[in-house]
Amino acid sequence: MKQLHELSITEVGRLLRGREISAVALVQHALKRIGDLDSIYHAFITVTADRALDDAARADRELAAGVDRGSLHGIPFGLKDIINSAGVGTTCGSRLMQDHVPRGDSIVAARMKAAGGVLLGKLMTYEFATVGPSFDLPFPAARNPQNPDHITGGSSSGSAVAVAAGYMRVAIGTDSGGSNRGPASYCGVVGLKPTYARISLDGIQPLSASLDHVGPLAATVAEAALCFDVLRDEGSPHAAADIGKSIEGLRIAYARSWSCDDANPDVQGALDCAAQQLSALGAIVTEIAVPDYDLYEACGSVIIQAEAFQVHRENLRAWPERYGRLAYQNLVTGAVLSADDYNNAKQLQIFLTSALQDYVFQRFDAVICASTLATAPAFSEFDGQFPRWTPMRTFPFNVTGHPALAMPIGQSLNGMPFGMQIAGAHFGEAMIFRIAAAYEAANPPRLRFPANTDATDTLINYSQ
Amino acid sequence: MTSSKPPTDTEIDSALAAEGIVVPSDMKIFIRQRCRALKLLALQIAAKPLP
Numbered sequence: 001m002k003q004l005h006e007l008s009i010t011e012v013g014r015l016l017r018g019r020e021i022s023a024v025a026l027v028q029h030a031l032k033r034i035g036d037l038d039s040i041y042h043a044f045i046t047v048t049a050d051r052a053l054d055d056a057a058r059a060d061r062e063l064a065a066g067v068d069r070g071s072l073h074g075i076p077f078g079l080k081d082i083i084n085s086a087g088v089g090t091t092c093g094s095r096l097m098q099d100h101v102p103r104g105d106s107i108v109a110a111r112m113k114a115a116g117g118v119l120l121g122k123l124m125t126y127e128f129a130t131v132g133p134s135f136d137l138p139f140p141a142a143r144n145p146q147n148p149d150h151i152t153g154g155s156s157s158g159s160a161v162a163v164a165a166g167y168m169r170v171a172i173g174t175d176s177g178g179s180n181r182g183p184a185s186y187c188g189v190v191g192l193k194p195t196y197a198r199i200s201l202d203g204i205q206p207l208s209a210s211l212d213h214v215g216p217l218a219a220t221v222a223e224a225a226l227c228f229d230v231l232r233d234e235g236s237p238h239a240a241a242d243i244g245k246s247i248e249g250l251r252i253a254y255a256r257s258w259s260c261d262d263a264n265p266d267v268q269g270a271l272d273c274a275a276q277q278l279s280a281l282g283a284i285v286t287e288i289a290v291p292d293y294d295l296y297e298a299c300g301s302v303i304i305q306a307e308a309f310q311v312h313r314e315n316l317r318a319w320p321e322r323y324g325r326l327a328y329q330n331l332v333t334g335a336v337l338s339a340d341d342y343n344n345a346k347q348l349q350i351f352l353t354s355a356l357q358d359y360v361f362q363r364f365d366a367v368i369c370a371s372t373l374a375t376a377p378a379f380s381e382f383d384g385q386f387p388r389w390t391p392m393r394t395f396p397f398n399v400t401g402h403p404a405l406a407m408p409i410g411q412s413l414n415g416m417p418f419g420m421q422i423a424g425a426h427f428g429e430a431m432i433f434r435i436a437a438a439y440e441a442a443n444p445p446r447l448r449f450p451a452n453t454d455a456t457d458t459l460i461n462y463s464q
Numbered sequence: 465m466t467s468s469k470p471p472t473d474t475e476i477d478s479a480l481a482a483e484g485i486v487v488p489s490d491m492k493i494f495i496r497q498r499c500r501a502l503k504l505l506a507l508q509i510a511a512k513p514l515p
Contacts, residue, residue, distance in 0.1 A: 298505040298508060298509055299509065301502060301505055302502065302505055302506050302509065305502055313483070316483075316485055317483070317484040317485065320485075320486045325491070328491070329491050329494055329495055329498070330498075332480060332485045332487070332495060333495065333498045333499045333502050334502075335479055335480050335482075335483040335485055335499075336471060336476055336479045336480070336499040336502060336503050337502065337503070337506060338506075340510070341503070341506035341509075341510070344506065344509045344510045345506065345509055348509050386494045387494075387498075
């Protein structure tokens with residue numbers, strides 16, 4: 001027996017199409033969990049309950065009439081609150097945008113809806129996708145479902161929580177330096193940063209045009225792939241198509257030098273173990289010396305701060321008091337960068353992209369490396385006065401535009417999860433999903449969804 | 465800011481003021497530190513000729 005939220009999108013889709021459950025029941029179950037649990041975890045800024053129930057009822061009517069919109073028909077999802085959905089507030093987690101209601105859908109919202117997805121609401125974000133957790137915003141900071149005394153990471157904090165808390169199987173987040181992959185690793189879910197520009201950013205609040213990406217966070221690799229296939233631009237091959245294929249003979253590089261001196265021993269040990277497991281599954285895993293991580297960090301830092309300052313320049317001057325302390329202190333630093341500084345960093349970006357492409361992805365099918373270097377810190381380590389960044393190894397792939405997926409590979413003795421990244425060549429998402437799914441099949445996810453008060457009323461006797 | 469040396473506090477304050485950025489007194493030390501660190505990264509990038 002499983003609860004509804006423990007079933008994958010594919011399993012639920014089978015039940016929906018067999019008329020064993022309704023989309024309305026699915027949404028009611030999700031809303032019940034949100035009502036019971038989200039006063040603890042704070043994933044949501046806006047819950048669109050009435051609208052979701054209406055959309056679910058329409059999904060049921062359509063299925064009854066033989067209209068099947070596809071893989072997400074009747075499936076609940078959420079959007080990070082910097083992603084527009086027509087008629088629903090997009091606050092960007094900021095006082096500055098608290099009353100902003102976009103008229104139109106972002107491309108990703110439109111694609112999720114066209115595939116039959118049912119929007120449950122808008123999800124917490126670090127203010128303008130910058131830094132957190134903050135304690136001076138109109139919205140409480142999201143809390144980690146594995147232990148609410150710990151942070152979620154960010155900036156797609158609510159998206160990771162919504163999946164890890166069992167409100168939905170998939171949520172959409174954005175990632176300019178690790179904002180999908182960091183929270184995914186801290187909360188024990190899967191997070192994807194796709195190839196640069198492979199999914200349209202239209203209708204999404206920009207942070208850094210050179211580094212911004214949008215992609216799914218999901219409970220499993222297959223569900224992330226399914227969602228990616230809904231979101232990606234037309235004309236590219238299905239990324240989920242290779243899931244289930246053997247990884248025997250694939251060449252996987254291991255960028256151990258990016259973490260071995262700095263990572264928590266539990267994380268490094270699990271990474272080494274994951275490399276061995278991929279080898280046992282038939283891949284040819286080779287430890288390689290990759291370009292210095294600090295170069296990517298420097299390049300990405302200059303670009304993101306210069307571009308974010310330009311995005312916020314007028315508002316920082318006109319409405320400084322409407323920003324939270326952390327975002328404000330972070331955003332204004334871009335004022336000291338010159339055009340030469342920016343142009344030099346953009347030149348370095350081109351070089352680093354070529355270096356990774358030529359040195360790694362011409363020789364290997366994928367590279368594995370650390371995601372976060374430790375588990376999610378406790379809230380007690382953050383006072384909300386000054387920005388503090390937790391160590392991750394996600395930035396290189398924003399700089400180079402290569403796709404990268406974070407997936408859980410273990411947990412510390414305190415029960416907090418951590419993950420690894422699998423990155424591939426440009427447009428190589430299918431290869432990443434293939435390798436990740438093979439690893440996941442050998443190490444089934446052990447996501448611990450928090451229990452709600454009377455969860456037994458939604459038990460489903462599911463058998464394939 | 466185009467100097468090849470790390471900026472002084474005065475230079476950082478001037479750059480922020482030139483952009484019309486208000487720096488509250490309780491944020492001043494942190495913002496100066498971050499600005500200097502960021503500018504140092506930019507200077508390091510400029511100092512390393514690409515192959």
